[in-house]
Amino acid sequence: MANIKSAKKRVLVNETKAMRNKAIKSKVKTVVKAVETAVANKDAAAAADALKVAIVEINKAGSKGIFHKNTVARKISRLTKAVNGIA
Secondary structure (H helix, E strand, C coil): CCCCHHHHHHHHHHHHHHHHHHHHHHHHHHHHHHHHHHHHCCCHHHHHHHHHHHHHHHHHHHHCCCCCHHHHHHHHHHHHHHHHCCC
16 A cells, blocks of 8 residues: 555545446446347347447547547447448
């Protein structure tokens, strides 16, 4: 453990940020899984609805700096391509 007060604070702040990042990444994985499940079941309507939710969550994570902008674009592109491939 750190001895200096500012170092102790950094440890606490980093733990808080890590928990926040972990929660947001988990949320993104959940919504992505929902889209992939709908695609696997060939349910176009459910996949389209899940895709809208997924795009919002992925963009939020990107705007908060959790994902790089290119990672955001890649994830959205792959999901969209999968959903469009159903029809």
